[in-house]
Amino acid sequence: GEDVEQSLFLSVREGDSSVINCTYTDSSSTYLYWYKQEPGAGLQLLTYIFSNMDMKQDQRLTVLLNKKDKHLSLRIADTQTGDSAIYFCAEIQGGSTLGRLYFGRGTQLTVWP
Amino acid sequence: EPEVTQTPSHQVTQMGQEVILRCVPISNHLYFYWYRQILGQKVEFLVSFYNNEISEKSEIFDDQFSVERPDGSNFTLKIRSTKLEDSAMYFCASSPTLAGGETQYFGPGTRLLVL
Numbered sequence: 685g686e687d688v689e690q691s692l693f694l695s696v697r698e699g700d701s702s703v704i705n706c707t708y709t710d711s712s713s714t715y716l717y718w719y720k721q722e723p724g725a726g727l728q729l730l731t732y733i734f735s736n737m738d739m740k741q742d743q744r745l746t747v748l749l750n751k752k753d754k755h756l757s758l759r760i761a762d763t764q765t766g767d768s769a770i771y772f773c774a775e776i777q778g779g780s781t782l783g784r785l786y787f788g789r790g791t792q793l794t795v796w797p
Numbered sequence: 798e799p800e801v802t803q804t805p806s807h808q809v810t811q812m813g814q815e816v817i818l819r820c821v822p823i824s825n826h827l828y829f830y831w832y833r834q835i836l837g838q839k840v841e842f843l844v845s846f847y848n849n850e851i852s853e854k855s856e857i858f859d860d861q862f863s864v865e866r867p868d869g870s871n872f873t874l875k876i877r878s879t880k881l882e883d884s885a886m887y888f889c890a891s892s893p894t895l896a897g898g899e900t901q902y903f904g905p906g907t908r909l910l911v912l
Contacts, residue, residue, distance in 0.1 A: 688839075717900065719903075724905075725905055726801075726888060726903040726905040726906050727890075727903040728903070729900045729902070729903075732900060772840065774840075783828065783845070783892060783901065784842045784845060784853055784855075785830075785832070785840075785842060785901060787832075787839050787840040787841075788839065789838070790839075790840075
């Protein structure tokens with residue numbers, strides 16, 4: 685399967701934590717990514733996780749992977765107004781030849797001051 | 798920091814016209830990609846390119862599309878006879894290797910509007 689699903693919107697207050705969730709269907713996924721897109725800009729890689737890992741932490745970002753449930757989440761600690769953007773979950777499936785990425789629809793994160 | 802660049806940032810064209818979208822990948826990268834995002838929809842893979850040939854293409858990438866690496870720096874996407882439904886943001890990406898989940902670095906995109 686190729687479906688990567690995300691909720692479309694999330695609003696949080698500045699200083700709170702944000703959790704953006706993603707589900708995928710391909711159990712052979714090898715790498716899963718989080719990209720950020722600010723208005724008018726391209727896709728910026730935030731972080732990625734290999735499928736044999738459960739968790740990865742990078743400063744304010746924590747990625748959790750539940751391979752059994754095919755669920756990926758991105759937690760942003762101490763969310764700032766500058767974190768307002770669209771966040772895309774993406775996967776590379778096990779059968780991919782050259783790293784074809786499958787994207788979710790994106791979650792629009794709005795951070796209120 | 799090296800980055801992928803794309804030109805033009807915006808392109809407006811009439812239905813049936815040919816357009817060429819240009820990309821300059823990061824200089825030591827070997828793998829090149831085009832994706833597109835129709836407004837409100839998912840980012841979709843179009844094509845991957847390695848060693849001067851197409852490696853994989855999606856069902857979207859039909860005969861009206863072609864890619865080329867005309868010299869050592871540019872990577873182009875040509876749409877021969879544009880349709881209204883080709884209106885989208887087109888992203889170019891490049892990757893140095895495929896090892897270890899090495900990521901694809903994306904350009905800022907070209908917004909194509911077909912009238």
